[in-house]
Amino acid sequence: MKKNIFLLTALIILFLLFTSCKPIIITDPKLVPPKNFTEVKITDYSISFSWDTVEVASFYNIAFSSNDEIYISLIEQCESATNFELKSLLPNTKYYFKVRSHISSEIYSDYSNVVSFTTLPTNPDQLLFPPKSIYVMCDANDCTKINLSWEETENTTKYEIYYMHDFDIGYKVLTTVADTNYVHTGLDVGKIYNYYIISKNDVGHFSKKSEIVSCGTWFKNTSINNAIDVSDGSSYAFEFSNLSNVQWIKFNTGLSTEVKFTAKQNIESSVLSFTLCKKDSDDTMTFLKTVYAVSEKDIIFSELTTDSEYYISIDLVFGETSNASNQTNVYTIKKNS
Numbered sequence: 001m002k003k004n005i006f007l008l009t010a011l012i013i014l015f016l017l018f019t020s021c022k023p024i025i026i027t028d029p030k031l032v033p034p035k036n037f038t039e040v041k042i043t044d045y046s047i048s049f050s051w052d053t054v055e056v057a058s059f060y061n062i063a064f065s066s067n068d069e070i071y072i073s074l075i076e077q078c079e080s081a082t083n084f085e086l087k088s089l090l091p092n093t094k095y096y097f098k099v100r101s102h103i104s105s106e107i108y109s110d111y112s113n114v115v116s117f118t119t120l121p122t123n124p125d126q127l128l129f130p131p132k133s134i135y136v137m138c139d140a141n142d143c144t145k146i147n148l149s150w151e152e153t154e155n156t157t158k159y160e161i162y163y164m165h166d167f168d169i170g171y172k173v174l175t176t177v178a179d180t181n182y183v184h185t186g187l188d189v190g191k192i193y194n195y196y197i198i199s200k201n202d203v204g205h206f207s208k209k210s211e212i213v214s215c216g217t218w219f220k221n222t223s224i225n226n227a228i229d230v231s232d233g234s235s236y237a238f239e240f241s242n243l244s245n246v247q248w249i250k251f252n253t254g255l256s257t258e259v260k261f262t263a264k265q266n267i268e269s270s271v272l273s274f275t276l277c278k279k280d281s282d283d284t285m286t287f288l289k290t291v292y293a294v295s296e297k298d299i300i301f302s303e304l305t306t307d308s309e310y311y312i313s314i315d316l317v318f319g320e321t322s323n324a325s326n327q328t329n330v331y332t333i334k335k336n337s
Helices: 002-021
Strands: 038-042 047-050 059-065 083-086 094-102 115-118 135-138 146-149 158-164 172-177 181-184 192-200 213-216 235-240 246-252 259-265 271-279 285-294 297-301 309-318 329-336
Touching: 038 083, 038 115, 047 115, 059 083, 083 094, 135 213, 135 285, 172 181, 285 297
Parallel strands: none
Antiparallel strands: 038 047, 047 083, 059 094, 094 115, 135 146, 146 181, 158 172, 158 192, 192 213, 235 329, 246 309, 259 297, 259 329, 271 285, 271 309
């Protein structure tokens, strides 16, 4: 009797273990992958297709790939509709799709056979190119603003601006504008901001990324009005006690169209940016270019306008403000005549 009770108990335990580890899910035999995929509409930037209805399916999940190897399962689930459209694709490119039927999020069929569609080539008259000559500059009167401007591109109705100030987060969409300029406001002081721009139109075409441009927000106590005039060729030393410390210098070109500065830093491996701006007749500042220097380097600005006033902001963008010998980072700059 005791032996029979022991065996019965053991069987019950095994049954419970088995059923708890491998729950039995009864699925409908009619839950099958979708079939008969049909092209609905294909453009140079979008693909739309449909499939036969699966009777018991509540919704469908679509996965797509550009190489038939790595598939992305779309977060958006196609409800009971049996058609799907994917936009913002590259022209003249083959894309691969597979679809599965769902009764619920836990109960679904296998994926269907892979089906592929190729976007059309873009009409040459509709090709979009990224903006060129992007100018970026921290506002001369407000260190929490960065001004961006760029040249207009053909066939473009709007520009999408991306920015990044944290490498861990990456680039994010800042805004979309119709104009060729934008002011990024409410920024943190003493940080570097990176930007790129994409040209778009109302049809759905878009360009490749523009070049990446960078700009640092300036230290609050720094004013362009305190710029040191280095036109006479004297040497000036600037001390950088922190990464937000920006120094301004100014000079007049006189009869020259090219200016060369000899710059030397006492702490190696620190990177400084030299941002050249031109003061116009109406006292507005125009950003021209930014160059970077490590340790000792000759900095040359060419194609300047004669007898004009230029400003340069010097910014420690990376490196040490002091070293093991307690030396403060000092940069000496001299305008060569």
